[in-house]
Structures are given as C-alpha cells and as structure tokens.
Amino acid sequence: MSYFLFRRLLSLLLTLLLATIVIFAVLEIVPGDPARLMLGINATEDAVAALREQLGLNQPLLTRYFSWIGGLLQGDLGRSFTYSSSVGELIGERIWVSLPLALLALTLSTVIAVPVGLYAAARRGRASDTAIMAATQFGIAIPNFWFALLLVYLFAIVLRWVPAGGFPGWEAGIWPALKALALPAIALALPQAAILSRIARSALIEVLGEDFIRTARAKGLTRSQTLWHHALRNALIPVVTIMGLQFAFLLAGTIIIENVFYLPGLGRLVFQAITQHDLPVVQGTVLLLVASVVLTNFLVDLVYAWIDPRLRKTAQ
C-alpha cells in the first residue's frame, strides 16, 4: 500500500512540474508586451519602459521561470500585474466562491444521480426507466449556460426568489450566500447528474448480471438485499471515476457559469486575467486548476483501492 501511495505521489509531483513548464512556456509564446497592453495605445515609450522595469519583464526567461518556481516552493505565487495585490491573496479570495460552488454542484449531482440511476437500473426496461433515460438524454444535450439563463428567467426575473447573479460574500451570512450560489450550482449540477445517473444505471445493470449476484439470490437474499449489499459496492468504481472527472469538469465549468452569474470566483479571475494578460495571475490560477485535477485523480485512485482491495495488490 505504501509503495502504491509513493508511486502515485511521485507521478503527481512530476505532472505538476511538467505543468509549470507548459504553463510558463505557453504564456511566453503569446506575442505582445503586457506593459504596452496595460497602458494602452497612446502611452509614450518611456512610460511603457518604466512599467516593464517595474514588472520585472526585462529579466531573461530562465531567471523569471526559476524565480517563479522558487516563489512557488515558498508558497509565493507572485504579484498580479493589474491588481496591486499578490496572486495568493486574489486566489484566496476567489476560491471561497468557486470551491463551495463546485462542491455544492458535485454533491447535488451525486445526490440526484445515484438514486435515479439505482431506481432506473432496478426497473430496467419498464416505462419509468425509459422515461428517466429520455430525461437524462435531454439533460446531457442542454448546454449548462443556456440552462442557466432559463433558470435565471424563471427564478430571478419572473418569480424573484433569488438575485439574477452576483455574490454578496460569506460575511453577508450563510443564507444570502447560498441563495446566490443556488442557481449556478443547479445549472452546473443537472447536466452532470444526467451523465452520472446513466453511468450508475449501466454499471449497476452490468453488475446485476454477474454470477455472484445470482449466487446471492440463490442463497435466498431478496432483490433489494442483493442490490444494497452486493451490487452497489461493485458498481461504484465507474461512478467514482466519472465523479472524479466531473469535479475537474466542474472547476472548468465555473469559468462559463461564473460569467453568466457574474460570480467573483476563480473562473472569472482566470478569464479576466487572460484578457488583461496578467501573466502571474493566469499562471497561478491555471496551476491551481491543474493541481486540483491531479489531486482529484490521486484521491480517486485511493478511493478505488478502498472500494476494491484487489487493486491494492495489483498495484504492487
């Protein structure tokens, strides 16, 4: 088990290192001068030169890469070009919107999808199963930003239950904050739930056809006893795999959803930083997103090993 952990950790770190190189290189290749961009087209050459010096853009490439990495190792992500605050601070503020949103959406999608999938699998081939599958097909087909606009129209403009967007901050209280996150979380969660419930259904159907289920039934267990005690655990592997992928997808999905609901989260930050060519912020947030994806995969691997002890052995 410890060898398994060690190998996983090592590949995690290597992936992150590779990611830093790619992120840095890609942003270097993008043509243009951030200083000129910030000062606009009528700025004089010496004002631009002064700003370049201030931003440290005149240092050689490798020096800048290593000072970035050196800073990263000490937990310093650098300073934003446009905002006069540190990247760490900016991310620290924004993550309290994006992370709760992604977790809320993930929880919501799981809470909806797993029971729906189980129900559909248990009633396979019947009318209710067909209806659920048709509904999930619909859920997959709808783009989340479009669904978000429909939600806003109904709940914010017509019914006026929630604001159309924006985020009052957690300091305004849990209830207003959750209210602001409700529609975005639903918009993110439902398409995901549609996918997840289909996966859960087909995984369960597959497991229900296995020999050991027949054996369990032959021993005299009822249908629901076999379902809960024997089938579910075995059907979880594909479900957890998809959930892991979905969490990464949710974090990326927040870029669009946060723009639709004008939420001050990481997605908005990275979007804004790209348009303003705020390199340290783009580097920092993209690295954070990469890290969270890599970390989620790592956690998913651990969960596999927990669900299925055989995986621990094969890993050795």
Place this chain on the structure above:
Amino acid sequence: MSYHRFPTGLAAALFLSTALLSAPALAAKDTLVMGVVLEPPHLDPTAGAAAAIDEVVYANVFEGLTRINENGEVMPALAESWEVSEDGKTYTFKLRSGVKFHDGTDFDAEDVKFSLDRARADDSTNAQKGLFSAIESVEVSDPQTVVVTLSNPAGSFLFNMGWGDAVIVAPESADGNKENPVGTGPFKFSNWAKGSAIEITRNDGYWGDAVALSKATFRIIPDAAAATNALLAGDVDAFANFPAPEALPQLEADPRFAVVQGSTEGETILSTNNSKAPFSDIRVRQAIAHTIDRQAIIDGAMFGQGTPIGTHFAPHHPAYKAELIDTYPHDIEKAKALLAEAGFPEGFKATLQLPPPTYARRGGEIIASQLREIGIDLEIIPVEWKQWLEGPFKGDYDLTIVSHTEPLDIGIYANPDYYFKYDSKELQDVIAKLNVTADTEERYKLMGEAQTIISKDAVNGYLFQLAKSGVWNAKIEGLWKNSPVQANDLTGVHWND
C-alpha cells in the same frame, strides 16, 4: 433591500421585519447600483489606461484643475479660475480654498505641483504622459495659486487638465490610490469586493454642493445576457454603457426603463497603411471610400447603433463637419474606375487584421464583402489586442479596424510615425497652428480644416461613431447621455419619486 425575496415558507416569519424595513423606502431613494462591464484593474486614474478606472472615480472620487462636462466643454473644478498669458505659454490657476482630501489633509498648491510633476517624471507610468509634455515648470506662488509654464503654447492644455489622468492627488496618499483612492470629490471610496462590486459613499466634507446619492455601488457584470437579466430582475438600477444591443428593443418596450442613445468619442475607422503600396496611392484609398456602405456596416454589425462619420471627429462636438460624410459617396462604378486608373483593373489582394471587439470582427466581414465588389480580396486575420499592438499599431499591416476613443484626438494625423503612416505637410501645419491657438472660435475653425484635409485625402476609411446606449430605471435623472470622456459622473444623479 435587494435580498428580501424569500421562498414562501419563510414569508410569514419575515412579514413583520419586511414591513418594518419598507418604512424608510417611502422616503426618496438615495442609493444607486450601476452595472459596469469591466472591472478596473485598480482605482488610480493616473497610473493606467483602463477606461474602467475613470468609469468609477472620474468626477466622483477624484477631481482635476478642470473637468469635462456632459457636452465635452471645459469647466472649472479645483481651479476656480485661470489666466492665460499673451503668448499662450503661462497659465495662472487660482485654486479653491477650504478643500480637503478624503483623509482629512488640506488641498493646496503644493498638491497641484506634486501631481503634475509626478505625472511627467521620468519614471512615471501615466498612460497619457503626452498630456503633460508641454509643461516646462510648475511653480507655487502662494497656497492658492499655481503657475504652469509651457515650453510652447498648447491650445488644448485646459482640456488636457480635465482628463482623468490629470487629477490632483496628495503626496500623503498617492502611493495607496490603487487600492484606496483618496481624492477631493463628492464621493469617497468605501469598499471594493474584488470581482464583484465597488462602493462609494457621500463625502460630507465636500467643498461644493452635496450630492443627492448617499451611496453608489458599481456592480461588475461582464456578460451581456447577465446584464440584461440583472436589469430585469431589479438587481441593478442602471447601465450607463449597456453591453447587449440585441436586448434594447425589449427594454425599450418596458416602461420601467429609460433607454437613452448617445454618442461617444469612439471614431471607428478602417485604418489604412498610407505608406504601403497599393494604399499609398490616393486613388486606391478613394476607391475604398467610394465602396464602403456605412449604414450597412452599422446595421449589420452594430444592430443599427452608431452614427456614420466622414472624418475623424465626434458628431456631437460643435466643430464637427457633417457635410464631409459626402466627400466620397457610395459609387461602385467610380470606385472601379479609380482602381483601374491606379493600375488595378482586376483588383488586388491584401490583409485585414481584426482585433477582438464586435465592431471590428463583425464589421470586418461586412467590409471585406463590400470591397470584393471592386475586386479587392481581403484575407481576414483575427488578432488579440496584444498582437494588434505589436503588429498593426507598430505599422506592420495593410488594413485594420479600430475605434479611436480618445477625445479630440485628430492631432494623431500630424504624426507621420503614427501607425496610419500619413505624412501631410498641409495637415501638420494646421495642427501646429491649432496647438498654439487658445481662442475657441479660431480653434473650431482649424479643427474643421483638419477634418476636411484628412477626409479629402481618404487617409482611413471613416465608418461610424460608436454609440453609447444607456439603460436605467425611468425614475433616475442626471446620468450622462453622451460620453465625451469615459466616465459615470454621478454628481447630478437623483431619484424622481
């Protein structure tokens, strides 16, 4: 009061508190939520070009010696009055007394000297450093008087001092203005929730008339569909620059809103490389001018929002020459003849680089299809702003489309190194004369001459003036219709009940 819409289950419990809270609402409303599309990178107008900075702080938080009003005229601000010497080189400003910065420090002539010297210093990162280039020295003669000496007369100096980039800051607080702006204006900065909203509140110690609003919130809403929803849901009261032209008919039909069409300082032009063949031939440029159908571009690319222009000047300005729209009327036959005369009877190939804004991307496709009628085959190259600044703006291009949003910027045509690469002695003489003329009538006459020269020379393809569509609650009064400078001046705003 915007979060009192709970699901029905809680309605009973909240009935009492809601009833109590609505009582003060009977008095005239004195807060405003203004939607803005872009979040400012920081709040110091003297250290960045972003229009989003001025859209929050100009006239509200910071003031300069002069200020620009809704009609683009120069008005006194921190300078109560001024005198200009005979030779146009010496400006003596008489400052207002009893003015305090928001942190309680006094405003006097030393602050003016500090601000102007800081803006024109060698290490200054002022985005409009050119505004101060004529200044030779700034002298304090007494706490209420400042004498500015120019190296050569600059007719636009008083206008320049009204820009957001020329506001007066205090040495005690200047370094912190990016995060905590300290000015002399009728509002003071109170809070900035990054990515979300910026709040300013009434400055009770203001030297002038107190403003009607006790608080104003600038809520950042970058998405066009979200902007429409925020208005419809009542989350924001106003959008001075509404980003979704396609939603205007719907909002116009809604009696809750006033939709106000104004113009900006944004001359949208087909910038042309005048030093590069075949565009260096005036007949080619004239042929292009004869081919362009401005209204088709405005209708097709801008949902009909925009005013056609025939030169590089804002139509709302008194010196604008409207008749120049007909210098080269739409005439395909004539265009073909001119092109043949220039040696291109079959047309030619060229590139058209388009920066990200809609006016360029959508407008570019329409122009390319129009020019195809006379055989000019344009290859469309979409570019990001960064690439645009490195390429076209440095003179490496054939054609591009861009909106020039600086006010009264016709002077750029006198610089042969500017990316138009236009070198005309005649125009340069007019602009040189304009720079040393302070008399308003005489200045307008010279501005007219300059407009005529560049229109006749067909330096660029003159397309249209960017429109400013404002949408706000019909009960709000005092917001600007036009935007001669990029600003949301809230000093005259109040609710009508």
